[in-house]
Amino acid sequence: MSDSNNPAELTPPRRIITGHNAEGKAVVLYNEPVPVQTHGDVRFMSVWSSEGAPTRDNVDKSRTIDYNILLKGQLVLIMDDDVRTEVGLNDAVIQRGTRHAWHNPSKTEWSRWVTVLVHAEPIERDGKPLEDLWEV
Template sequence: MARSYSVPNIPVNFADDEDLKEYLAGPESVSSFQRPEIVVPSEGGNNSGANCLVVDLQPGAFSVMHQTVSIDFSICVIGTIVHELDSGERVTLKAGDHIVQRGTNHRWINASKTEPARFVAVTIPSLPLEIGGKVLEEVHIPDQSGYQPKL
């Protein structure tokens, strides 16, 4: 996963290249393939930004089940990718298809055993949301079960 670009505020401040200065001051460069720093809202939700992420999945690869506190616009640009919810519901995306992710628990799966896949995601933080007495939070669940997706 590489963070292609991010801005800390919407609307973006182009004056004096403020958006570039803030991006370049961040901990990761455009070529970084570590877990990206995601721009999140400040206390009260007054400071929110957007992130553009490029995610490559090797043949047969899959992400951990995870939930983010954001709305994500994801577009498959190479290959075939399966978006799987924790309920087991699946949507298959081919190059050119897109999905809107709204804070649910999900994983990404490259549906091919031989070809790589890529999607581009734009994420925008959401305000805190309470569901069943619990505030939505970012969660990444390491799989201990030996999960293998059905391709």
């Protein structure tokens, strides 16, 4: 019988955080388990944090930071240059204004995730704010 008060029995979540490389390409910056922090008997995890709102991260394609958590199924995150990262149950993907696409590799199973969007300040280049980009 499991102990419902023992968080050690929970599957450790993974965080996948996107950003941009020196050439401005959308890339995965972090792909790792979320670090566990302790304070006495309390254990907690911080998937990602930003200082203030709206955020001032290096937003390049949209004016949001997207917190995506996969609740069911599997997905593939597709970044610039067709770089693919598999996303599994309870993984968190933090999109920091990066151009991306999603793919469900299953032919029979569906996926479900929750997303929270947080407004971010636009990045300026040559004195002009970059516009949101939505490719179809």
